[in-house]
Amino acid sequence: MSTTSPFKTVTVLGLGVLGAQIALQTAAHGVEVVAYDVDEAALEAGRGRLEAFARAAASEVADGDAYRAAPGRIRLTADLADAVGAADLVIEAVPEQLELKRDVWARVGDAAPEATVFATNSSSLLPSAIADATGRPDRFLALHFANRIWAQNTAEIMGHPGTDSEVADRVEAFAGAIGMVPIRLHREQPGYVLNSLLIPLLSAAAELLIKGVATPETIDATWRTATGAPSGPFQIYDVVGLRTAYAIASADPRAAAWAAYLKEHYLDKGKFGVESGEGFYTYR
Known part of the structure; x- marks a missing residue:
């Protein structure tokens, strides 16, 4: 795939569920990609995710060859300075x-070239809570992707009051160049547009479960049948990843019971959702 990306070399920090998809989508559209994770074990797990997502994307898009080839075009490293240099x-x-994010960005700010643009894919934190840690807040914003990035291809661009508008324009152009639908936010909003709509649904489903009102299967079937949606909230939880759901719940005192439930029944048993093959449902 050709690209008119304003950025020629992109580094992705973290090869988890979404990081791997971001790296894959970017590489599939012809941009040079470097992917960083903390050690060789994390990189090996990330390599597996890249290959699995490449197979999934290739089976769903018209130009499957670009996705099949993309993992081989991504350079992996556990050296942060090398990754961003x-x-x-x-x-x-x-x-x-x-x-953790502030610490990572402080180290990136020390190692990256002065002209580098910085973006966080945080799903719930505001860029203004992180920006000063980078040492260059005017070049920092949020760029948020949804899971199954090749198909559910939103890219939410959210600056903070100190973000340079020219930087936001370039990030918006980049999102379009890698096959995304750019969604420009005019002010900071916890959860952006997507999660501001999605999180109340997921929270309501969690409350029904921990109160013992209904099973995940029943709750999901109710939502799918009544709305025509392809997935219910617990199917969405599994795709998002239960570790991400736990991290978000742990940061909200109102969700303490849900965080404890996830830890006891799922995380402590190695059930992380689709990425581990088992969460609320079992996957091949």
Whole structure:
């Protein structure tokens, strides 16, 4: 696939569920990609995700060959300075913990070229809570992707009051160049547009479950039947990943019971959702 991306080299920090998809989507559209994770074990797991997502995407899109070839075009490294040393754009997709993200961005800010643009894929944190840690807040914003990025191809672009508008324009152009539908937000909003709509649904489903009102299967079937939606909330949880759901719930005192439920019944048993083959449902 050809590209008119304003960024020629993109670094993705974190090869988890979404980080791997972001790296894959970017590489499939002809942009040079470097992917970073903390050690060789994490990189090996990330390589497996890249290959699995490439197979899934190739079976669903017209130009499947570009996705099949994309994992081989991505350079993996566990050296952060090496990862960002020549990057035009850095996209961070590390776990949803504010202090971790701030620490990562402080180190990236010290190592990346002065002209590099920084973007977080955080699903719930505001860019203004992270921006100063980068050392260059005017070049920092949020760029948020949805799961199954090749098909559910939204890219929400959300700056903070100090973001340079020219930087946001370039990130919007990049999103379009890699096959996304850019969604420009005019002010900061926890959860952007997508999660502002989605999280209340998922929270309501969680409350029904922990109260013992109905099973995940019944709740999902009710939602699908009544709305025509292809997936119910617990199917969505499995795709998003239960570790991400736990991280978000742990940061909200109102969701403490849900965080505890996820940990006891799923995370402690190695059930992380689609990525591990089992969550609320079992997957091949």
